[in-house]
Amino acid sequence: MELDERKLKILAAITETYLKTGEPVGSKLIAALLGGRVSPATVRNDMAVLFDLGLLEQPHTSAGRVPSHLGLRLYIDQLMPTQPLTLEERQEIEALFNRRNPDPDKLLEDSARALAKYTNCAAISTTMYKQNATVRKIELIPATAHTVVILLIASNGMIKNKVCRVDFRLTPKIVDFFTSFANSRLAGRGINEITRNYINSISFSLGEYTDIFSPLLTAIYDLCREASDGRIYRSGTSNLLEYGELRQIANQLFRVINSREELMDLIDRDENGVRVSIGRENQKLELADSTVIISKYKIGEDSMGAVGLIGPIRMDYARLLPHIEYFSQMLGKLLNETLEDQDDPGA
Template sequence: MELDNRKQKILKAIIEEYTRTGEPVGSKRIAALLDITASPATIRNDMAALFEMGLLEQPHTSAGRVPSHMGYRYYIDHLMQPSPISPMEMASIEAMFNVRDPDPDKLLSDAAQALADYTHCATISSTSTPPEVFVKRIQLIPAAERTVIIMVIASNGSVKSRVCRVDFQVTQNICEFFTSFANDRLAGRSLKEISDAYINSVAFAFGDYTEVFTTLLSAIYSLCKEINDGQFCAKGTTNLLSYDEMKDFSKDLVLLLSQKQKAIDLIPDGNYEVKVSVGKENSSMELSNSTVVVAKFNIGSSRCGTLALIGPVRMEYPKLIPHIEYFAKMLGELLSETMEEQHLN
């Protein structure tokens, strides 16, 4: 779709004014905003042409126009000029990530919450686990007479634990024996290798103790699977309830975002750095009046991290896109550093 220079300026002005005010924009307002030698009648004619092309809509019989989803798409692809992040904003984001020995789960949660608070939108942070991640250590910790804590620590910094009731008297000697035995057979193996069949083979190797330790081995298998399945966090979902233009689907969308797999399915497939899906470009009906902005990032050598922003189509794209890119960059760098440190230790 080709637009001449004046129509591009008019469309850009309408979108940016509507994004700022939420009100339909008329030709007189455009004439006041733009430094072009054109009469209000000429601007009205151009606005009518943009309307015929599907780039503008007329919500009611007033003279004002609002951008359509197609108009926003054209704006993002051809007219938008990203606003650079200020040094103060960079410092503020970097301060959030300036932590020692970060826990990956908490890091993803904090990043998603900070981005949701900044944008007043919903956010999703998720990771898939790189194939090179392995079990670093298994630890069995006595908790009570017949209760232990089983802990799995992975090479990417992920730590998962579970409280288990057991059918034997817990002693320090038993915990040390199990920890040593489990580490001999599991530490150093990739998470993908820790299958149900492999755990059964480890159980068989316990000999007479097989039945005694079945519960613990089953817990290890579950914890390894949790780490291998990756991390997921959704924050700021109730922010969506405050947008009038999303009221038809916002409650359904909030419910959808509370379900891990359905929320992840909302994110477009593909190997990209940043992708913006506007309105009906999204695959889900619940997103038909929303925009999804997704930034992907590397953890180590694998592009397996995702940070997504979900909000109204009337977003301040020039500001929000650079921010989500910077958030994703910092998140990926810190998670990569954490994984590298775990490899070296």
């Protein structure tokens, strides 16, 4: 059945009132919100039709109605008024990123914390493993005469580092030689291609220096494994306890949020842009009374990560959706700038 304009207005009014108050909405209030142009009796009839179509629910025996998950989906996709960010709101989000740290790991961690505080939901930020992720660069930074810090910069936005001790004295000439050697064999190569066997093969190509440089190559292999997994940062999980409808199922929600596998299942889909999964749309029983919002950010042309929110079904979608979209755009922009700075030898 195709809904006429009046029924759509009634559904929108019920949904917006419920999202603000959390209470079932009655026909008299809706009639008043529509300016008295429609009688309460007509509103009740239309509410009955919306109920039969599965767009409204009756939580208890009162005369009030609330939107169903299907009704919320229709509202978000078709009826929700767009609220473009004001200049002040953009500046407020940009201010969250003013203290840039050149380490993408730290930037992602700080972003999750800022997003959780800003929205009062549980927030996540992540890089995501891609089959085409490559090694961008290997760097060696001598710390002592026998200790070096190895940096691996990957195309999925990760900078991994590891301290490695060697049995020989590190000189500038040796550091330059190994850095050049490692980059000639590894830079531009897919991270998933850098297997233990591949590391052994390039190690053997060093001939008499194989045993000397093997600890450094083993450390690089370990860094590749870390970079390929990506990172997930979580913040604001305790915020969920502030919502009465989530308090009783908090333990189940915490289990999902603390499980890397469960979170990646929520995040790692092909959709770009902002994706909203309401309640049972999440296909996880633990999230049947929650909404998950995911917004992908990009490094270059690839979607390489995401920021997300987990919160109650009753949230201010019209405000939060443009905010999280702009937030993820800012995060992607800063990660791109950070990696470009690292690639610039004059930076």
